[in-house]
Amino acid sequence: MALVLDSGVVFATLDADDPDHEACAGLLGDADEILIVPTLTLAEIDYWCQRRLGSQVWLEFLEDLIGGAYELVHPTPKDLERALELQRTYADLEVGVVDAGVLALVERLGEPKLATLDHRHFATMRPRHVEALELRPG
Numbered sequence: 001m002a003l004v005l006d007s008g009v010v011f012a013t014l015d016a017d018d019p020d021h022e023a024c025a026g027l028l029g030d031a032d033e034i035l036i037v038p039t040l041t042l043a044e045i046d047y048w049c050q051r052r053l054g055s056q057v058w059l060e061f062l063e064d065l066i067g068g069a070y071e072l073v074h075p076t077p078k079d080l081e082r083a084l085e086l087q088r089t090y091a092d093l094e095v096g097v098v099d100a101g102v103l104a105l106v107e108r109l110g111e112p113k114l115a116t117l118d119h120r121h122f123a124t125m126r127p128r129h130v131e132a133l134e135l136r137p138g
Helices: 007-014 021-030 039-053 055-067 077-089 097-109
Strands: 002-004 034-038 071-073 113-115 134-136
Touching: 002 097, 002 113, 007 021, 007 039, 007 055, 021 113, 034 039, 034 097, 039 055, 039 097, 077 097, 097 113
Parallel strands: 002 034, 034 071, 113 134
Antiparallel strands: none
């Protein structure tokens, strides 16, 4: 089992002033499964760290990622095909490639849950492998 992390959960974990910090840091700290960071989320995490927290926080996260605290998972061509399909299907929600790619990865891994703060997108998009994702933190 693994827990796929959307960028918002990672950022909230890194930002002690974020209103979701405690819930997200607790979720990751208590996890007894592999924590997966989708490659597509890295640019978002970097952007928000640079903008709000400074480069040092980003660099420390990157060191943790390289050191094995998280598993980095790249999108496959099939994931990108599915992301394109999701972006077309949910065009009215303005779903970007990051969120669509995260859902494609969750589907590929067969995971019934996702660590995200983006309930607007992930509660609306319908995964292929389960009726609805369990969104954490709850």
